[in-house]
Structures are given as structure tokens and as C-alpha cells.
Amino acid sequence: SSAQNFKRGINQDLNYLKEQGDEAAKNTSIQEHLIINDSEKLTQLLLNEKTQRSIGLMSVTDSGGVVTGRTMNIGKLGENIFLTRPLGRVIAQGKSDQSIEVTYGFDPRQIILTTGRPIIRDNYMIGALFANRLADDDYATTFRNNHLSKGVEVVFYNKNAGIYGNSFSDPSTR
Numbered sequence: 001s002s003a004q005n006f007k008r009g010i011n012q013d014l015n016y017l018k019e020q021g022d023e024a025a026k027n028t029s030i031q032e033h034l035i036i037n038d039s040e041k042l043t044q045l046l047l048n049e050k051t052q053r054s055i056g057l058m059s060v061t062d063s064g065g066v067v068t069g070r071t072m073n074i075g076k077l078g079e080n081i082f083l084t085r086p087l088g089r090v091i092a093q094g095k096s097d098q099s100i101e102v103t104y105g106f107d108p109r110q111i112i113l114t115t116g117r118p119i120i121r122d123n124y125m126i127g128a129l130f131a132n133r134l135a136d137d138d139y140a141t142t143f144r145n146n147h148l149s150k151g152v153e154v155v156f157y158n159k160n161a162g163i164y165g166n167s168f169s170d171p172s173t174r
Contacts, residue, residue: 018098018131023053024049024058024131029045033069037062056134058071058130060129063126064080068127091118095118096117096118102160110135112135137165
């Protein structure tokens, strides 16, 4: 059924983000530039990882949860994800996890598929890496094409803010 395919598709996409994010967290260049707090180079490395791994957006924090590099709103650093996001509170405990949340710091209507993990070096948590995908119109169309039967459309809805992402926006697919 479409409902089962929807659930399966969301789980597949979260697993993909988890796997790719886990690999990106092992990037020694990211680790080295995180240690020396080189935000400009971290952002460049994250943008490369984002493109190579087909991840929607990424961010990295120091060991205290403070954002030191990100691929969206690049100039907005200093937010403490361990305090502001539900998933961040789990990662602060040294655990990896995934979640579907309303974004913090972006459009409040946005829904985000998010995965997070600690960045470990020499058995010490030096930071955290988040690999995410916004449930926007582009994602809704891609999701529909990858996971649902022909003729099925998808809409992502936030009960507090209405529709954010939908697959109806691409007239060429109707």
C-alpha cells in the first residue's frame, strides 16, 4: 500500500542519511579542522561531503554542541544544537540517533529528517556531525519518484504551520 511504501521510504532515507553521515564523521580532515576550530575550512569540507554523498544539508559542532560549520545559513555559527534541538540532546550524551523534527532557526514550517552522531577521535568526543534533509518541495518530488507508485503524490504537513513540502509543484510530472 502507499502508506507502507511511505513509511518504508522515510526509513530508507533516514538510514541513508545515517550511513552517509557516519562515514563523513570519520573524515580526518573534518576532525582536524574541528579541533583547531577552522570554521571556513569545515564549511568547505562539509559542502564537499554534502555533494559527494547526496545529503541535503550538514552541520558540525564542537564537543559542547556549538555549531562551527554548516552548509545552510553558512554565516550563522554559534548556535548550541545540544540545547536547541531534541536530537542534539541525545547526541550530547555520546549516542547516535535519528529523528523527524520541526527545524530550529529556519522557517518554522519546515520539517527535517535529521541524523546525528558524535565525532570520536582517540576515544574522545571532539564534536558532532548532523546529516539532514529538509522535507521541502524538491524532497517531496524526489521521495515520490523513488518510493511511491505512479500517480501517488506526497505532501509534508506540520500541524502548527500547514503544508511545507509537496510533490504537486512539478507540473511536468502530472
